[in-house]
Amino acid sequence: MQDFLELMVSATASGCIYALVALAYLLVARPTGIINFAVGEWAALGAFAGYVAFSVLSLPYAVGMALVLAVMFCAGWLTERLLVHPLILRQAPPLAAVLVLLGLLVVMRELLSLAFGPDPYSVPPGLGFGRFELGPVGGSTQSLFIICTTLAVFGAAWVFFERSLTGKSFSAVALNRRAAALMGIHLARVTSLSFAGAAMVAGLAGLLVAPMTSAHYLMGLPLAIQGFTALVIGGAQRVSGALFGGLVLAFAEQLTVRYVPVAAGLSLGVPLVVLIIFLLFKPEGLTGKRQGHA
Template sequence: MNDFLELVVGATASGCVYGLVALGYLLITRPTGIINFAVGEWAMVAAFGAYVLLSRFELPYALGMALVLVFMFALGWLTERLTVRPLLNKGAPPLAPILVLLGMLVVFRESVSIGFGPDPQPVPPSFGFGRLELGPIAGSYQSFFIIALTALVFVAAWYFFERTLAGKSFEAVAIDRRAAALMGINLGRVTSLSFAAGAVVAGLAGMLVAPNVSAHYLMGMPLAIQGFTALVIGGVGRVEGALLGGLILAFAEQFTVRYAPVPPGLAMGVPLLLLIVFLLARPTGLLRAREARA
């Protein structure tokens, strides 16, 4: 029983990471309609930022995290301004920004590979490598830290969209960009902030998972697939759907690896299998967008 509960804690922590990556997708996709597959590479860049500041320079953990997140905000903002904005201003077809961002995916990955080499780099966990036991529930300090911090992020994201005027402007752009522009909402500012916020959330996911898997230049693509699958499962239109999809995906992965009579390598295909199933059976995800509900 204790082993099962520890597996639940580990799966919940993994699901939180997937949910954060999915939220990074959602923050960009909802107001812009652009699917940014470079979100996984943003998580990878942040993981290496954590390696530099926390391992090499040994900064305090909170300060190092804050500096990396500020850098990710700037990186997301610049990515939109330099690659996406010119295409939108020229009236390029919807596929053009997606293709450009796929090119940026390669740029981010190869830049890190050249700068840091192919070897994994260690990132220290926030509270060390110890274990926390709460009665029958046990897990690593990092797992509980991931769960707690993710809960705070999703509560903050929900509050932003549901209770703030700025969040309402994001929702208005998501529902009808032309009507939002006629109401005086600055579409360019919303687009820039959506990319910056997506980069921050994806970067946070990268920093949280890095102590468990190390910072590696190839870590971005699996996170991109897992995050996108989580978004499809939960529903593109709901903040809480990103977390729900991440948890469902992580539990499916962890329980397949632990209990299913298949080689661990085949369990890596669980996200792709779930992605195909949901795209065919329920493309809107488990939770529909609010404007789609009766």
């Protein structure tokens, strides 16, 4: 029983990572309609930025985390300004931006490989190496840190979208960009902030998962697949859907690897199978509503 409970803690922590990557997708897709598959490479950039901040510069964790988030904010903002904004000005279809961001994925991966080489790098955990025990439930302190940080991020995202004027402008742009512009909402600012915020969330996911998996230049693609699958599972209409989808995917993945005779190296196939099932039978996700047909 204790082994099963520890598996649940580990799955919850993994689900929180997937949920953060799904939230990064959602922050861009909601106001722009663009699926940004470069979020996985943003997560890898956050992991390597954490390595530099903590292992190279030896900064205190709070200072290093703030520095990583600042770097990711700049990375997301520059991505929108240099690559996406010119396409919007030319009224290019969303597919053009998706293809450009796929190109960015390849470029970022190669740049990380050139800068850090093929070897993995260890990143220190936020609460140190250790365990926590809460009655029969136990696990690594990094898992606890991931869960608490993710809940704080999703709480802040809910307050932003539901209680702040800027968050409501994001929702207005998502509903109708033209009408939002006529109401005085600055579309370019909303788009820039959506990319900057998504980069910060994705970089945070990479920073949190790096102590458990190490920072490696190939870590972005699995996170991109898992995060996108989590978004499809939960539904792209609500912030809570990203969290719910990440948890569902992680539990399905880890329970399959633990109790089904499947090689651990094939665990990446679980999100792909789940993704296909949801796209075929429930494309609106678990928290979305099926659109009626005319």
